[in-house]
Amino acid sequence: MDDIIFIGDWIKDRVLGSGSFGTVVLWKHKNNDEKLAIKTCKWGDELTAKHRERWTKEVEMLQTCNHPNIVGTITLPAEFVSGLAPMNPSKLPILCMEYCSGGDLRQQLNKPDASCGLKEVKVRKILSDVGSAMQFLHNNKITHRDLKPENIVLHVPNGISEPSEDKIAYKIIDLGYAKEIDSNSICASFVGTLQYLAPEIFYSKTYSNSVDFWSLGLLAFEIICGTRPFLPFKAPVEWMPFVKKKTHDNICVYETFHGDIEYSNEIFPENHVSKPFKSLIENWLRVALEWDPKLRGRDAPSKVTFNIPSENKDAASASKIVIFEMLQSTLAKKIIKIFSLSKISQLAYEIDSTMTINTLKEWIFKETNIPIEDQMLISPSNCMDIENNEPVMKYWNENSAVMLFLYNKKHMIEENTSPVVPKAVQRCLELPKALYNYKNSQTLYRNAFYFVVAQMDIYDFLINALFTRGESLKQESRQLLLNHNNVDKKLGKLLAKIETIKTMVEIGEKHIEELKENGTGTNILGGFTKTFKDAHDLTDKIEKLVSAWSLLSVRLQSAARRSNEGITTDLNNFVAKYNYQAIFSNAYKTFIAHKKSDFYNANREKERQCPDIVRVCYDCLKLRSKILQELQNQQFILKLKDLSLEFSKISDIICKADENTDRLSTDLENFTGEFTTCIWSTISVVVRDVDNIADLPYSVVSYQKRDFKIGEPVTNHFLTGNHDNVDEIKSLVTESLKLRQNQMELCEKLNSQKNMLLQNSVFDFSFLNGN
Known part of the structure; x- marks a missing residue:
């Protein structure tokens, strides 16, 4: 196919990949953006019948597997049938597939920032897509047998240069090794990539579709940690004897710095997933990475029977495959x-x-x-x-x-x-001149780059947290202004009401003073003394609240003005001065240089120092310390502290002022009722006892105007009969009113004492002036 550049309106773009038997080439249509990935067999007559069967089977399976996470096939344009004939000596079917422009998962894992795994969002998406595709295959009694990062590609929608994770679809390719077997079937062929093969393929002559569970578990571990779980620096023949000894809870077997073999129930701590997800996925990995294929991927009953279920088995005792269910539950x-x-x-x-x-x-x-x-x-x-x-x-x-x-x-x-520092990084900082073999150096460089990336992420979160706090203070000031205005309106209404009461009280006091000067009718007005005193006390409390409130208003406006000035400019200036870009760039170059070095590719038994990555780790820690030290004295930090404290105090004051305003409003309503009752009670007494009261002025009680003249005593018009009886009646009424007056004065004293005990502290508005 190397010699063919044009076929009809199609132009050869590049070779996407080349395997043992086939080559995949990208073709582009010259008149539009349509792209096709076309796979042809590179061999001819030297192919065995088994190879031909495998190729034909892959084409047939892909054409029948219609699933969004399995690469789709497209009808081969007619011009390619004849155009590619000279380059297809095997005469085997040509496979035309949709083009997935994002490359394969191995390319993603080879990036330095994925040295200790991918971000949790990406991990979830991959496991969801790949798990769904694998479940589809198994439901259709197809076992893939070669699941690995190289066989998972990223499909990115056209026209999206930087798609979000939810826009990317991960798709399984290469069903060349796939075989139609179900959970009860067995197979004896030795196929697939060695590092991802299940143990029984090496140890047994037969296996079932549970081999895919093992491969899926290895894949999941690798995308989370950036490395495989079982002694990744050893060949399968070396690591499998150790892994065979692991318990059900062990999901990781690794080699320590000194070469000891350790078993772990957890994934490596150097990862980018959250603690809850880590715990959930570890439970799932115990099922996926079970050594015994009879137990792998199955629920608890299988651990009792230790048998692969058969169709003749009782349904109640048969084990059940739960691996896909568990994965879906975990991802949900x-x-x-x-x-x-x-x-x-x-x-x-x-x-x-x-x-x-x-x-x-x-x-x-x-x-x-x-x-x-x-x-x-x-x-x-x-x-x-x-x-x-x-x-x-x-x-x-x-x-x-x-x-x-x-x-x-x-x-x-x-x-x-x-900071959380990986053990390998701690060791290199404590022993900067230590010697490292190939395996230990790999671990150090991976963990060191992870440490730099993790510190960059934390710094990014820290700056965003400060920015968010600055913006939230603006929102807080707006809310406080709204709350302030609501209380202000209540105070305004309260002031309007108290002004009316003040006017009524002033007129009442003046009128009573005039009556006292004339010495007429005052014997029934003693109860107003307490009422007027209550009015003055209430007025005094309200005026104090309003006075303190005006000071708070000025204080709030000042704080709101400062919050609206923001901290974005100061933050940007700080980030421009202190950032991890230089360290990240240095770490990236150091990591890439190490992968290209002879130490990485040859002489793996030789030990050497790693001063370049030690310096990166040291600079990263030093910068972190300097950033935190400088932040403490930054003006925008002090501003955030001050405004946070000020708004907290103002918020408390507004709440208390609101409560006191409501309380005073209630007291004012109660006073208004008492005042009105007092007035009407006095009038009632006058109306009821008017026949027995002498010298009552016209201004207090009025009869028919035709019966007397204004200003004259009422008694001149209606008092008749024996004057001795009248004097006696007057004396009795006077004594009765004196008793009433004494009773009122006693009540007033009791109420005064009660107020001193219960109300004085309630209406202390000194908090409005607090700092």
């Missing part, structure tokens, strides 16, 4: 990811639809010891402080590395926060 779990600014660390928790922010804060307290009342959770999407009763699920986003930022109200960034 929702994990909220949080970055704590004060601790400079990442937190993650598995959540469900019923969980609230308050419960999340309780979990955070258990892990970080930050009291719930000091925690503040802010969403980067809206920069708003989240209420405790809100559902956590509202802020979950599967494509986001950080879904919430956690702040400690008392500490912006705590001092003496220690």
